[in-house]
Amino acid sequence: MTATLDIRSLADCDDAGIRDWQRALHTGFHIAPSPTDEEMRVRRAAIDPARTQGAFDGDRCVATFRSMPRELTVPGGAFLPASAITNVSVTATHRRRGLASRMMATELAASRERGESVAILVAAEYPIYGRYGFGPATWVANWEVEVPRAVTDRRYAGPDDGGRVDLVPLEDVRTIGPELHERVRASTPGAINRLPLWWQSATGQRVVPSAPWKEPFFVAYRDPAGQVQGLAAYTTTEHHWPGKLPRVDATVQELITTTSAAERALWRFLLSLDWVTLLKTGYRAPDDVLPLLLDDPRAAVTETLADFMWLRLLDVPAALSARGYAGGAAALVLGVEDEAGFAAGRFLLETDASGAASCTPTAAAADLTLSAADLACLYLGDESAVRLAALDRLTEHRPGAATLATTLFRTARRPWCPELF
Incomplete structure (x- = not known):
């Protein structure tokens, strides 16, 4: 058949x-x-x-x-x-x-x-895509915050840094949103660009009938100079008053920022919303600062901690040469196994003190051997080569090579893909 x-x-x-x-x-x-x-x-x-x-x-x-x-x-x-x-x-x-x-x-x-140079996807089910050479390259977390327990004083009156938080109408979001996102994605490993269709969907200009759209509240943070440095969108449930006490759930649809001041200001605004007793964060970076902003971080209950964007290397020299590295000047030969052939070979990765790198095919003996899928896990900085070695998912041919790879590839903050695509 x-x-x-x-x-x-x-x-x-x-x-x-x-x-x-x-x-x-x-x-x-x-x-x-x-x-x-x-x-x-x-x-x-x-x-x-x-x-x-x-x-x-x-x-x-x-x-x-x-x-x-x-x-x-x-x-x-x-x-x-x-x-x-x-x-x-x-x-x-x-x-x-x-x-x-x-x-x-x-x-x-x-x-x-x-x-x-790479293919990416969001895997609906974990076991499917490893056999095609994909590996999980970013993870996400989702918290539900019990607001009365999380914040002891909800009398928030706005940022104390000279900036301001304002509700924004849809027509303004269509102007400030794309420009802000371009700045955000430039500093967010794992992010991808958004097309105009994304903003049309987010602001109700494009509605798929099988996925009804509910207009969110949009709120922007402007720094003391008046520049937009953050944007959040949230929806709320209908309020009800059991026992004459308010009960409203708020769900964050979007929160992107270019500065830590903007991030703190928008979270604090959301945590101060009248009547809201449960704040659902939506998918966030797994090392998001939110829990540590709370008076009681335990009030942020982890609902999800899972793989999100999977990556498949198609051109190893181009991909490894494009990114920056930590750890100073170093050289590492990677032996990559790939049944499909796209990423197979041995590659010399050389980095300098600035973090710039070159990656070229080589006939030299490998310092590490690993699969294309496991190299994909390392690529954006989220995984540790030492941990993969402990799982017997890579072979270390030169003592200390796994530690060196971990130092080179890891990033100060975990990569994050804010988009579901």
Whole structure:
């Protein structure tokens, strides 16, 4: 039966084929199985047919796959071309036939040909993507904060640094948001760029019918000079008063800042909201400062601590040369194993006192040998080579090589991808 299944680019499909691809996407993600015409119109605007694949059993689409061009911020602030993979689904009737593997192989080869040094995705399930050479490169945390316990004095009157916090209308968010995010992502390893569609969705200009939009409150922090350095968005539940006591939950949809003063000011504003007794933080960096801002950090109950963005190296010299490193001048030969071949080889990584680096293929003996997936875990600075060695996931050929790799790759703050894509 596998021989009858045809993998096609949506660029080669007619309108009926594209419509059936969207029906298959809805089926795979447990959305309404028959998308409306309006749903089709809105979703189609976000799709590049040339970067979208479907598996067809006759005229019926039974698996979906899509990618988007993005820029990934790496340690040191460089933007690396990346293929952001999304909308991967296989209809339950056609599982275990290699459809996802075939589409992934096609995409990775095309991505390498386009000059994209890495591929990235958010894994719905942990066991799937390691076999394709991906490794978890960033993690996220999500806290639920019991506000009355967390803050003993809620009489917050605004920043004491000369800055100010203001509610912002949607039309202003569309202006200040993109400019602020460009500055934020430049200093956030793991972040990716946002397209105009992102801001249209966030501010209600673009609404997917199957995912109803609720207008959030937007609030901005401006520094003493009047420049926007932070933006937060939050929604609230309907208030009720059991026992004549207020009970409102607030959920943070977004909180991005360029300075620690802005970060503190926005969290303190959110913790001071009248009637709010539970603050849900949404996905944050795993080393977010929030718990330590509280009078009682135990009031921030960890609801989620999990892998988030997975990464796959496609061009090792380009990727390793693009990022910055700690630890001063050093040299390390990495032996990378990759069944698909994209990242396989031995590579000499040389760094200087400034943190700049070059990475070139070499015939020299490896100091460390590891898989492409485990190198992906190290790449943005979140994992420790010493820990991987303890798990027998890398082989150290030169004493101290794992410690050196840990020193070189680790970053002062953990990488974070604020985007679900």
